[in-house]
Every structure is written in C-alpha cells, then in structure tokens.
Amino acid sequence: MKRKLLTGLVCGAVTIGLLAGCGGAKPEATTAPAGTAAAKKDPVTIKFYAYGSESQQNWSKIIEGFQGKYPNVKVDLVNLSEKGDTQEYFKKLDLSAASGEDMDVMMFSEAGAYAQRVALGMVAPLDDFIAKEGFKEPEEYKVDTQLNGKYYALPGKFNPWYVMLNKDHLKEAGLEVPKEWTWDQFQDYAKKLTKGEGAAKRYGTYFHGPQGGGWLEFARLQMANQADGADYLKTDGTSNLSSPLFRKSIEMRYSMEKVDKSSTPYADMISQKLHYRPQFFNQSASMVVIGSWMNSELGGTEQYPLKFDVAVAPFPKNSASDQGGYSMVTTDFYAVSAKAKHPQEAYNFVRYLTTDGMLVQGKYVPSWSKVKNDQLTAIVDTILKGTKNPEKVDKASLIAVLTNAKASKLVPPTSYQADVYKVINEEYEKLILDKQNLDTMVKNTQERAQKLIDGAKK
Template sequence: MTQISDYREVTGKMRNRKWMSLGLAGLVAVPLALAGCSTKGDNNPAQGTASPAVSAAPSAAANKEPVKLTMWGGVPPESGPQAVVDNWNKENPDIQVEYVRFVNDDAGNLKLDTALISSQPVDMYMSYDYSLYEKRIKAGNALDLSKFTDYNVDDKMGTGASLWKVDNKYYGVPTQKGMSFVWLNKDMLDAKGLPVPTDWGLDEFRDYANKLKGDKVWGAAQSDYYFNVPINGSMLKQSLTFSKPDGTSAFDNPLTVKALQVYSDMMFKDKSMMPHTEQITSKPALDQMFVKGETAMLFSTNQIFRTTNNVKDYPRTFKVAAAPAPKVNKDQTDYINAGGLGDVLSINPRTKNPEAAWKFIKWYADKGMLPMAAGGRVPSSKDFPVDEAVALMFKGVENTYDIASVKRVMFGSLPLGLSRLDKKTGTEQQVIYDKVFSQKLTPEEGAKELAKVHNANLQAAKK
C-alpha cells in the first residue's frame, strides 16, 4: 500500500511508528560550461596553406564543473538512499547527486511542496501517495516525462504502472512494488502443524490466530491502517476510487461487513488479537512484539525488514515466513492486493538539468536502487537483478528466514492495485474504524458510516 503504501502509514500517522528527523537540504550549483578558446593561424592564399589552430586554454571537458542534483526522499539515508547516491557519484563524476530526507508525514510533505515552489534546490523527489502525486502534477511541480522517448515505463514496470498515469501521461516513474502482507513465526507454525499460507481469507486468518495464540502470545497483531486492506482489496475491481457504476460509494457491502465482523470477533470473542482500545492506550511497537515472540503473526509491509533484519538490536531464534494479505473470502477470484507500485520518482520542472535527472532516474529504476533492497524495498523494473536484490535483502541473516515464502510473496505475481481514495475520506473513515473496534458501532453500522462519509466527499468533489 508505498503505495498504497495506506493512508496512516503513508502520511506517517501510524501510532506505532515514529520516523527519524529531517535531513539537511543540499545546495545545487549551476554548472559552468567553459568554452575552449583558440587562436587563428595566418592564412596565406598564395601558398594555399593554413597554420593549424593552437589552443589557448585547456579543453572545455577538462574544466567543466559537474552537474549537481538534489533528490528528496522519505527513507532515512542510512537505510539505502545514501549508498545509492554514493554509488552513482562514483560512477558519474560529471553528475553529482545529493540526497535530502523529508519525513513522509503531513509536515514533511508540506516542506517538500514548499521547496518545490521556492528557490530551494529540488531536482528530483519521491511521492508515496497518489493524491499528493496528483496534487503536485496539477500544481505544475512535476515534469511531463513524455518528452523522453528512450524508456518505456509500461514495458519496464508492467500493467500496474499505468495507474500512475495522469491524463494518460507519466509524471514520475514508479520504482518499487508496495504491498501489505503477513509475517509469520514459522517455528510457531511448525509446532502447531500449520503450513505457510499461500492463499487464504479472513476466516483462515482468524483460525490461524486462534490456534497460534498462547500464554502472553497474541495470535495476530496489526496497526489500525491494515484493517482496511482486505476491504479495499475487495473493491478495487470496481473502481480505483471505490465507487459503484452509479457514482455512489461501494463501502456499504457485505464484504465490508464481514471484514469488520471477523476483526471484532478476533478481538472480543477469540481474544486472539489485542483489542483496539488497548492498542491505542499502550501504543505497543508491533514490530518489536513480533521479533520478541509476543505475537505469532504480524500484518505489515516491507518496512518490517528494518526490524527483522536487525538481529543485533532485536535478536530472535525463530525463522520468519511470509504470506499474502488475506482476502475477505478465500474463494474471491477478483481480489486485488491493495498497494500496487509506488516510490514514484519525479523531476521538478524548474530543474536546470532535466536530462541529467532523467539519466539518474533510469539508472535508479533498473539497477541503482539495489541498496534499498536491504530495507525490503522490492524493485518494480523487470530488468532489475532480482537475485542480487534478494541476496542483499537477506545478507547475513539468510538462515533466519523462510526465503522461499518471502520471495513468493514479494517477488511473485500477485495482482496489485493502487488505491486512489482521497486522503480526506481515508482520515474520516479511520474514526469509524475506531468506533467499530471499540464496540461503539456494529459492523453493519460501521459499513454504512464508511459509505456515508465517502459519499459526502464524492459529492463535494463534483462541485
């Protein structure tokens, strides 16, 4: 869900995570092209000869200052981006890139948007949320990439890339697969004789949680964002904006009711999942709960790699396996995994070096983002060296994962979709999820309320 990254995760409002502080913005130097000079030799028409030109200065190439670019992104520099630009800078002395971190929350995105319209240096930048990406395009802050004809985004990234087109044009390149999935403690599965799921629904997810729960061990854990993943995935087939053919909201449907009911039962009947109100109060670090063996399953995204790979600070003795996000019903054939492609890298139209920025983006998408794999970011380009990415992703911790299951989920062919639910609706709907999971609303009432706020915003958008 980067793309769908999930509005709370994407906007940094997850109660269970707090990202690192902002990096410092770099300076862009305008390249100086020093033209070579030469003196003219005497020309003697009578003899029909001319003396060769003599250079009066070193060549232009020898004195040309390198192009300097800044790339803004939301990932901490030590989690891959700094290594990316360091690799590029070594290979390309004529084009030097500096990475600038912005925190991917409301304040951080506002800082980026302000920089884009000011004199601050921003040549390239990442968008993690479709609504913000579209807003930047409409504000004239993203370059139309159709001027470049040497890179076929659709061919490189697959059908999911087209969801990032605006007016049938690309204003950024989606560079990674973003999806939600379930981490599992494989040792606990083995002890119960349970296989790693490859295709399941919420009923099976509930059954696993019930069988895996134990003394001081929750069967499953997930932050508030992920409650809407099965719901949204069930509606993506209808519309990227989750509306019916008649233009009204699709949230009021039996699958929404069932999803809300299953999660409520897991909290209050089975007691296999921490009650939402308790989670709000105690604000547990769910990723740390997982590596400590305090929950058998964890609904998350690729960001979990920062914790599961860090066996020094978070030692564990069990193997980690992965399963796809559960559908609402296992037999759904039109289910689309919410998330799609993400990490869209765009060029600021105000850059003085668009060609240099484009050269960097092509390199980044096809091979340059390799250091990002260690943090769990899955490249979307078909030409990316997958085996190298997997090797780096598990370097030094290979024996602590069920790698086959992780590769199946993260590098497989699950149908991916991109949610275009507007941010306002997502924020307002979260209040409703909170009420359902604190038993202030029934699942049936909750589904109607989700549709109600969505319909109000759909109508407002038409005005």
C-alpha cells in the same frame, strides 16, 4: 501513519502553482535513451532532490553508476533530510520550489505527496519520454504510477504487504507455511494459533489499526486483494464504501476479536499503545499483516532480537479462485521537475535510478519488472545480512512472496480523503467497542462519507 496524505503545504497551492510554467518538459531528440551509452554532448549538471543518509540510501553508488553510463551528466545531490524525515523533506522541498531554486529530479515518499505536487504543477509528465524510449509502463514496473491518464513519475522500491509468521508457533500447532491462502484460512490459522488466557494470552494475530485516522489499511483488508477497486474511494473520487468487500473486511475484524477471540483486542491496542513490532518479536501474536518494509528487520534488530524462526506468507485472497499477489504496496516516486533545465537528462536519471540503479543501490526490492529471480535472491541476501539473525528467516518463503506480489491500481488522493479516513475510523471504533452494530456502522460510514464528498463538490 507515515504514508498518509499530507494535510497541507508550507507555501500553499497558489504560490507553488505559479512556478510550474505551461506545458511540461519535452524530450530532446539528440540524447540517447536510458540504458544506452550517451551521445557526445556538452557537460550538464542536474539537481536531484532527495532524503535519507548515505548508509540508508547508497546515493553515491547510484550517482557513480549513472555517471559511468552518462559521463556528460553530473548529478548534484540536494539532500533535504539526512535523517530521512519525510515531513522535514517536503517542507524544505516546497520552500525550495517557492524560492525558484533549480530542480531537475524530485523524490516523493508516498502517493498522496506525489499526487499533490502533480496537481500543483510542480511535476512534468513523462509520457513523451516513455513513448520515445518505446516501453510500456504497466509492463515495465509492478507499481502503476498513472494519474489522470498520464505518468508523472516512475516507481523505485517495491514494498507489498504480506503476513509475518512465527514458524515455531506454526510447528507447535501442526500448520504449514501457506504458499497461497484465503482470508477464511487466515482466520482459521489465527484460531489454532491462539493460546492461553489473561495477561499471558498469546493471540493468533495482531492488527495495528485503524487508529487516530491512520493505518486505515486494516479496515479494508478484503478490498485490497484485487487489481481495481481496492480503496475506499474510486479513481474518480466517488465512494467505494458500497463494495461488499468493505463490509466483509469489517465483519472479519469483528468476528476475529469478539467471536473467535483470536486477535488482540482493539481496546488493548489503544489503551496500552501497542505496536506491531514488539507484539510480533516478543511473541505476543503469532501472525502480523504488515508491509515489506519489515524485510530489513525480519532477522531481528538490536531493539527487537529474534528468538524464533520467521516465515512470510502472501497477502490472503478472498476466495481460492481469485488471482493472488495483489495487496497494498508502498514505493518511492521519482519525478522530473516541470522547471527542469535539462529534462531529458533528468528523465534518463529517473530511468536509471528505477532500474539498474536500484540493483546498484542494494537496499530495496525494486518495482522494476525485469529483475530476475537470481538478482532478487542477491538483493534479499544483502537486506537480511543487515539483521542480527538472518539464518532464522525462511528466505524461500520471502522470495516467493516478493516475486509474485502485485500492486492494485493507484487511486489519486482527494482533498477530502483524510476526512473520509477519520469517519471510517470513528465508526469502526464505535462498532468494535460495542457502541453500535455492523449494519449501523456500515450505514453511518457510507452516509457520512457521502456528505463529505458532496460538500467538496459545492
């Protein structure tokens, strides 16, 4: 999956680590905080390393808006991948860092890449800047970017997971669009939405993983709807596989496929190389749990036209009494380089980019908590207008889900995370292909993962 931890760095930890220097950037007392008019200063230029085309990201609008607020600061965009290829971007970013090029602001596409560069000393802590400005980060943004007790980045877009629904199928089955529901209810919906037999069978839902050591979110669905303890590893790097919710997640997946027969078989997904987009838009599955990066495709695209009405439901809860809204969330991480020549100006740009700049950009839902409902509606309208049939999307359901969504606590990636993912995938596959039972699967997964963790500590 595109958001999984990178397995290696081009230049290596030692080479890049030497570039970082000591301490980290400190705020300059003479510069106004973000969101206020800049004090009169000599002009400076900051280097912003990013990726994505102008049509994808609207970088010029963001930079123009920032420079209007801070006329003494020029932002020099260094676009390392116009096509938005994150692997190309990180390769070039690491080479730029290793060669000592000027860097002020950097963009990271997922938590693993962010945490790796923090560990290598490439990124400056932002705590002093935040304290000077006087806001509380956990209240300011919906995504907590804290690592080891410090903030090294601020979050940009906000992509929580949700459930895409075929409203035509719901109506046919006499079902309402859920405004709040549990995994038990999700399972019941899937059974009622399943129809037909053989090659023409329509399944209630389709799960796109785990597969190939990726898309591991689909093996921890019931773990994800909580503020803490939502991942396979704990924040201290120890195993969280003893959580009852891990077993329940696997048990639900097995039951839906093998007992209810309401989810697309895992063997079909692998052998036929199925994908969630055609499964949903071709109406082979009525519900798909996926990330809200699909906002820009909900109304249909050239490749996947929309021929039915679509709605969105929140990520299901484990029980009715649980607090709703928590799910897996993806974001962009914007950070100040540890080698920044103008750290305060770089921080000001990061703050603008992750607040008003996201509104100016008009491409994504921001992580900024101060976005009002009317602003969110305008953002969603802009996103949906880019699709073929925005009128077929239940916009009210989408806005309700995005308004109430929250991110679980970020778990810093470890050197053995990818290996743990592979173990979970392998043991799940043995279970779902009937080569072992649930008890054996959970036991083997816990023991193999623990060996990896113990080995990494030697």
